[in-house]
Amino acid sequence: MRQGKLTNAKLRELVIDKIEPQNEETVVGAGVGEDCCAVITGDLCVVSTDPITAGGKQTGVLAIHINANDIAAAGAAPIAALVTLLIPPSAGEAQVRKLMNELVQTARSLGIDIIGGHTEVTDSVTRTVVSVTMIGKPVVKGKMFKTSDVQPGDDIIMTKYAGLEGTAIIASDFSGELSLTEQERKELARIKESLSVVKDGRIAAETDGIHAMHDITEGGVLGAVCEMCEASGTGARIDLSAVPVLPLTSRVCTKYGLDVYGLISSGSMMIAARNGNRIVEAMRANGIPATVIGKAGGQGVYDLSSGQKRAITPYPADELYKVLER
Structure with a gap:
């Protein structure tokens, strides 16, 4: 593809025409020549942004999920997203179409409108970089959760x-090596x-006794x-042996010598609350599996398993990179 911004015709064909607003909060959405967008929240406006550079074949899907999950961890419902695509010249239009389909379909499944962003072909990147800014509104009006609000005894x-x-x-990405059954x-x-915690966050936000939430991303459980x-x-006292692990995850970690507790875990939420069993x-x-794995308090973080x-x-880097850097 030619470097620089896409032509208006290609921008419409590959990006804009795939986006269909779903929410009444969307006032101004994505459009050729539109530099700003607008949404009505009627409450606190909760905003988060993250790029994705190691998503493999799941890049479009994960780009939406990881940002929607950040919003959910604040006790908010994601409603709109801005998407920036930086595409290397070596990429073809088919790759952009596939990526946009993933972004749009994943956003639609969560009730999120893609309302704008930026698309550019540039030799500054060697593979496509996707950066998403997510906008949300509190599940409970005026109420937001912060990671820093964990209380001793939670x-x-x-x-x-x-x-x-x-x-x-x-x-x-390595299905051939794994010979999956x-x-x-x-x-x-x-x-x-199951990579979204939007539902987890909504349920937690509506439940009394929650002090803090945090989606489990790079660095995993640890x-x-x-x-x-x-x-x-x-501090905290954790029982790592209580952390649930699926059979496929165990096999992947065994084959590649990974510590499952240090493996990126979007789709799981960490919650601090007074009554964990409730x-x-x-x-x-x-329908969401959940487990009490420890208690906050004291000084330092320890495993008692x-x-x-x-x-x-x-770990200094997520265990995933041990595989991706091979």
């Missing part, structure tokens, strides 16, 4: 399973359908626990 609850996103990326292919499909504790200035019941009643107190520190 139970630490985890939804779903460790390593979901990492498993989705590795098992998709039919049962594992079905499990992989279910994992890909990173998420340490980030919550660092932000709030409290939160678990609320999640399970809505071995019967001894072992200090927990996050």
Whole structure:
């Protein structure tokens, strides 16, 4: 593809025409020549942004999920997204179409409007970079959750399973090496359908006793626990043996020598709350697996699963890169 901005005709064909607003909050959406967009929230406007550079075959899907998950962890519902695509000249139009289909379909599945952004072909990148800015409104009017609001004595609850996103990326990009069985292919499909915590966040936001939430992304379970504790200035005691892991994730980690607790885990939420068992019941009643894995308090972050107190520190890089850098 030729470097620079797409022609208006190509911008319409490859990007704009795929976007159809769904929400009444969208006042001004994506359009040729429109430099700004507008949404009505009628409340706090919750905003988050993240690029995705290691999504493999799932880039479009994950770009929406990881940003919607950040919004959900604040107790808000994502309603609109701005998408920036930086495309290398070596890419073809078919790749852009596929990426846009993933972005649009994933956003639509979550009720999110893509309302604008930027698309450019540039030799500054060697592979397509997708950056999304997500806009949300509180599930409970005027109420927002911060990672730093963990309180000593809170139970630490985890939804779903460790390593979901990492498993989705590795098992998709290296399916030939893994020689997946039919049962594992079905499990992989279910994992890909469970990468959102928007529903988890909505349920938590409507449940009393929640103090903080954090989606489990780069750094996995270890990173998420340490980030919550660092932000709030409290310690935690965690039982890593209580962290649920799916069979396919275990096989992926064994084959590539990965620590599942340090593997990127979008699709899972970490929650700090006064009554962990009540939160678990609320999640399970809505079809979301959830487990109490520890308690906040004291100084330092420790794993008690071995019967001894072992200090927990996050890895310098996510375990996923051990595979991607091969």
